[in-house]
Amino acid sequence: MSATTTFEEDNITPARRRDPLLVVLWVALVTVAAIWVAPFVFITFTAMKSNSDVMTTSAFSPPTDIAWENFSGAWKKGNFSNTFLNSVIITAVKVPLGLLISAMAAYALARIRLRWGRFLLVFVLFGAMIPFQVMLAPLFTLVNSLGLIDTYIGVILPYLAFGVPYQVFILHGFFRAVPKELSEAALIDGASHFTVFRRIFLPISLPVLAALLILDFVATWNEFAMALVLLQNKNMWTLPLGLMSFQGQFSNSYGQLNAAIVMTVLPAVIVYLIFQRYFVSGLTSGAVKG
Template sequence: MTAVQTDSTVAQAHAETSTLKRDPVLIALWIALVLVALIWVAPFVFIVFTSLKTPAAVTSTGAFMPPTELAYDNYSGAWSRGNFASSFFNSVIITVIKVPLGLALSAMAAYALAKIKLKVTKALLLVVVFGTMIPFQVMLAPLFTLVNSFGLIDTYPGVILPYIAFGVPYQVFILHGFFKAIPKELSEAALIDGATHFTIFRRIFLPVCLPVLAALLILDFVSTWNEFAMALVLLQDQHMWTLPLGLMSFQGQFSSNYGQLNAAIVMTVLPATIVYLMFQRYFVSGLTSGAVKG
């Protein structure tokens, strides 16, 4: 019996391999994907290579030629000349507080809208959906006036609270669709056993939605880490600048030093890249799970 199954498995594998070889559409798709990947990777390769070149090597060698002599001092020079220690610390504080807090509020709000029956549930959901349609650029002027009236300009709360306000609606919209797809019998049985809604959310729904939360964490981390316009308006003190603002200032002062400029770019995008690589296995599955219709 085992030999028959083994032969069948081998024959099926050979059939799938031959199908892959003969399918021109699949081959064309793979070629297109490789080309797109090269287009996306090429600028990053150029930035990394340039960040490791001396000023003389930048002008004498091609853009995509690897450096013959590694100039690691570009990174230390850019770090000290651009005062990136302060900018990096500010970005870490803002992102580490905003991302988990925003996800926690979004998850609890999505659970309440999906599983707690109220007369105003649909109206609240419409308000949340409407919040996802408002571009924050049109709100910068009134947002500055509001934050300034509270005396929160050039403070961490003055940036974190608007970030949360503009990030929560999208996250609630995604998580609401995921929670609606979970059978209601789970929560109803727990309620009959005497569990509270918070207990149901923490012990049943939260473990199930971890892949979705991981995908949202990646998106929220990258958007918060790279956010520029709102930080430019709300953070006017140079000592409170985040990394994108510090990079803008560095580019204006040392734009002719291509090695240090590209080193500064690498240091700015590296944390977001690391976070994505850590949670990438949850990214596709998480977004697919959340993109369901309740």
Template structure:
């Protein structure tokens, strides 16, 4: 018997296939992402560098140059001059009450409109959505009159009420679209198990809405933290001022001290940055889901 010759293994060139062509679309997306990051980071880097320079460095060196001597005390001096800890406490108090309360109220209203069928539910949604189109500037005078009659001027508790009123319409519209995308079979299964509307809302709908609620939490926290118009009208007492009011006052009094002004700005945006970093993994998913309508 003649021995069979062993089969030859296929060459690497034969199994590798044709050479892959570069994905120019992916390369373009990465270039766009890098350019966008640089554009976003440039002002922040400029503020940080300026906040750590002396007045002589600012006047005699290039704007992107590193400080000759790092002036870390600018942050402590700016915080003391602008009473930063008081205004941060005021803004945090307002945001940490208004944002969760507003999200719960808007979620309850959106759940009722999207999942509980009743007469004129679409008309009610349209009326609520129209509230998001009312400019804040138009309502400043009526708000001032109403809050004055209620003795709620110069009160961090009082300013929460108009903040809630202007935030609810958009949040209800956003969550309505998300709730409509949740399969109705879940409602039927929960009701078969004996769940009422409240239990259905708290144990089924809200847990599924975490991504959308996290996205709204970021947007609403940033909007509340940076709100200026209503705060300017309703908060005349400096001890009740929020961060935007304190920043405007600091710029008016110490605007020529660019180092401390930039230090104050950097410290004022840190809480917003921390909140975003905490919830950013839910942000994209929630924003996309909230745009889907069933």
């Protein structure tokens, strides 16, 4: 009996002591998360309320009756059928094309021996150091001289110019970390650099490309300043520019304004949820070697 008791006492798991630092960290994380989530809750609830409910109820109280007409009214008043299409076309062309150009450029700079390889890398990365705000005036002059104002290509080309350097920087570091034996064995067997890039480097870089896709999609979808300068025709406006339609005579339609914001943000949220697991693995890829 005593031996059994001793055995049971030896297998009793002691009560876990909570690390004070861990508790403080969790409290801090929950607080920061609440601060970030609060505006989204406010916007979502307001988008589903009528103007009378917005004025009489608390900002964070859920709606009693969902005002679906806010979304249909916002879609019509903001001309979202046109601005949404423009955003889809610009984003669908710019994001994949930018990733492809960046991946090929990063592979060439990381794996092909070039005489001026380091200089070219520094030259490309120099583009990521220039704030695009200081380039808006000369950029408008250049695009206008080419006759590309109020055109898709007139917006896509500047987007590519300012987005590619950052992506090249990320992908170049990733490609440099790939063991040389993978590419050298394929080259010895007669494969071209394009085949090595397509068959080896692209498949293993999918997590990083997915992370860059999310970041680039959100940045392109929500871009405002450059589109405002280069797209002066309302028929060419993107979704962020369409939100300007709610200024002035529509400024009192709080429900419609927030419904328009929800519809503008929703595609970016959907893309993030689809590629979320790839985004996390892409951010951590290369963090641990061996």
